[in-house]
Amino acid sequence: MHIDTQGNPERVAVVGGGIAGLAAAYRLKSAGYRVTVLEKEEHVGGRMHTVERDGYLMDVCATHLSDNYTHMKELIDTIGLSLEYRQSSAEVGYMREGTVHRLRLNSTWDFIRTGLLTPAAKLTILRNLGILIRDLRHSGKRARWYDLSGNVKFDTENSQQYARRVLGPEVADHIIDPFMAAQCGIGSEHVSAADLLFAMSKYLGAGLFATGRGIGFLAQSLAGQLDVRHGVQVLEVRESAARDSVELTSRRSGGPAERDLFSACVVAVPSRAASEIVPDLTDPQKEYLASVPSEPHIRAFLGLQHAPQHETATGIMLSRREHPSICLISFEHNKAPGLAPEGKGLLGIYRRLEWNRQYWEASDEEIAKQTALDIESLFPGMCREIDMTYVHRSLPSLSWHPPGTIAQLSKFSESLSPASRVQFAGDYLAVSSTNVSLASGEAAAARVIENLGGLH
Known part of the structure; x- marks a missing residue:
C-alpha cells in the first residue's frame, strides 16, 4: 500500500463514474491507493x-460490444466476470430499397456474396483493396484505443469523401454513412476520415459479445468494489503550486462547497466539463476541449409482445435513402437471453442528430408514438402489439471529430504533461466507444501510478 507523509494510504480522486473513471479507479485501487470516485x-x-x-x-446509449475490445475483455477477466458474458450474433442487416441484407461482421464471404452491392460496386472495392488495406494497417499501428492523433494523415477529407474515393458511392451511401451515423449520431460528411479508419481498423472482422444483465453490468460490478460517492458536483480540480498534490472543490446537492486534498486526480468527464473544472489548463487546451462536438441523443425503446421471428440480426442499419432520421434499429433481444422477457422482443432505435435536436423538447409519449409509426412504416405489422415504451435522453452524448481537427487533437494530447498530478480520460481522445473510454481511463491510471511511485 502507498503511504503518505502522515503514514496513511495515498488518496487519489477520480472525477466521473463512467466506464473511463471506474476503470481508472479500479486500476488505482489495485495498485494500492485509496481511491474516491465522485459522480x-x-x-x-x-x-x-x-x-x-x-x-x-435497456442499454440506453452504448449497445454493441466488439470482440476487438481487448481492454474491456481483459478487465472483465481480471474481475472474474468472464462467465457472465457470451458470444452474441455477429449478424447485422443493411437495408436497401426496402430489402434487408444480412451480413456477419466477421465473415469476408458474406460481403463477397451479398446482394446489398452490385457487381460493379464489388469490383471497385477489389480494385482499391490495396489502398484500403494499407490505410487500415497504418491506422491499426499508429492510432491507439486511447489516442486518435496517430491518424492525423487521414484528416484531409471527411468519411464520405474517403469512402466514395476508395470504396465507391454504393458502399459510401449504403454501408459507411449509416455505420458512422450509428457510431457518431451524424452523417459521414461531417466526420473526419480519421474516425472512419479508426473504427474500421478496430472493428472490422470481429464478432460481438454481450451479457443478459445488460451493458451496465460491468460498470455496476466495478462500482461495487470502489468507494463511489453519488450526487457530487466537482467545481474545481487544481494542482498545487509545488506540483505535489491536488486540491479538489466539490458540492453535494444543495450543500456548501467543500475542499479536499488528494495526491492525484483523474478527470474522466466529457470534454467541455473538463475544460470548465480544471483552471490550470492553458487557453488553447480549454478551447480545444470546449470545441469537441457532443450533441443531444434520444433513444427510444419499444417492447414487443412477441419477438419478430424472422429477424436474426442484432441490428439493422439504414441509409438516408431508406429513412431520413433512423440510422440503426437494434434488436436487443437478439444480443443475449434475458434482455427481454421470454418470447418478447425489444427494439432500440437510434436517430440522426437533426431529429434529436428537433424532438429534444417533445414528450416521451410523442417520441414513442412517432417511433412506433416509423418502425411500422418500415416493417408492417412489427409494432401491432407494443408491450412497453421507454425514452432516454443523453446530453452530452456521442462525440466525433469534424474534418481538419485531428491535428488539434494531436497538439492537445502532446501538450498534456504525463508528469502532472491531474490526468485526463475520455473517449474524446479518440472516438465514441466504450472501449476507448475504458482504455483511456486505464492509461490515465498508469500515468498516475508512475508519477506517485509505481506499484507497491
Whole structure:
C-alpha cells in the first residue's frame, strides 16, 4: 500500500463514474491507493448504463460490444466476470430499397456474396483493396484505443469523401454513412476520415459479445468494489503550486462547497466539463476541449409482445435513402437471453442528430408514438402489439471529430504533461466507444501510478 507523509494510504480522486473513471479507479485501487470516485448522477456507467422496465433491460446509449475490445475483455477477466458474458450474433442487416441484407461482421464471404452491392460496386472495392488495406494497417499501428492523433494523415477529407474515393458511392451511401451515423449520431460528411479508419481498423472482422444483465453490468460490478460517492458536483480540480498534490472543490446537492486534498486526480468527464473544472489548463487546451462536438441523443425503446421471428440480426442499419432520421434499429433481444422477457422482443432505435435536436423538447409519449409509426412504416405489422415504451435522453452524448481537427487533437494530447498530478480520460481522445473510454481511463491510471511511485 502507498503511504503518505502522515503514514496513511495515498488518496487519489477520480472525477466521473463512467466506464473511463471506474476503470481508472479500479486500476488505482489495485495498485494500492485509496481511491474516491465522485459522480454527479445517482447511477454509474455513463454511456454503459442499463435501465430496467417491466422485465426489459435497456442499454440506453452504448449497445454493441466488439470482440476487438481487448481492454474491456481483459478487465472483465481480471474481475472474474468472464462467465457472465457470451458470444452474441455477429449478424447485422443493411437495408436497401426496402430489402434487408444480412451480413456477419466477421465473415469476408458474406460481403463477397451479398446482394446489398452490385457487381460493379464489388469490383471497385477489389480494385482499391490495396489502398484500403494499407490505410487500415497504418491506422491499426499508429492510432491507439486511447489516442486518435496517430491518424492525423487521414484528416484531409471527411468519411464520405474517403469512402466514395476508395470504396465507391454504393458502399459510401449504403454501408459507411449509416455505420458512422450509428457510431457518431451524424452523417459521414461531417466526420473526419480519421474516425472512419479508426473504427474500421478496430472493428472490422470481429464478432460481438454481450451479457443478459445488460451493458451496465460491468460498470455496476466495478462500482461495487470502489468507494463511489453519488450526487457530487466537482467545481474545481487544481494542482498545487509545488506540483505535489491536488486540491479538489466539490458540492453535494444543495450543500456548501467543500475542499479536499488528494495526491492525484483523474478527470474522466466529457470534454467541455473538463475544460470548465480544471483552471490550470492553458487557453488553447480549454478551447480545444470546449470545441469537441457532443450533441443531444434520444433513444427510444419499444417492447414487443412477441419477438419478430424472422429477424436474426442484432441490428439493422439504414441509409438516408431508406429513412431520413433512423440510422440503426437494434434488436436487443437478439444480443443475449434475458434482455427481454421470454418470447418478447425489444427494439432500440437510434436517430440522426437533426431529429434529436428537433424532438429534444417533445414528450416521451410523442417520441414513442412517432417511433412506433416509423418502425411500422418500415416493417408492417412489427409494432401491432407494443408491450412497453421507454425514452432516454443523453446530453452530452456521442462525440466525433469534424474534418481538419485531428491535428488539434494531436497538439492537445502532446501538450498534456504525463508528469502532472491531474490526468485526463475520455473517449474524446479518440472516438465514441466504450472501449476507448475504458482504455483511456486505464492509461490515465498508469500515468498516475508512475508519477506517485509505481506499484507497491
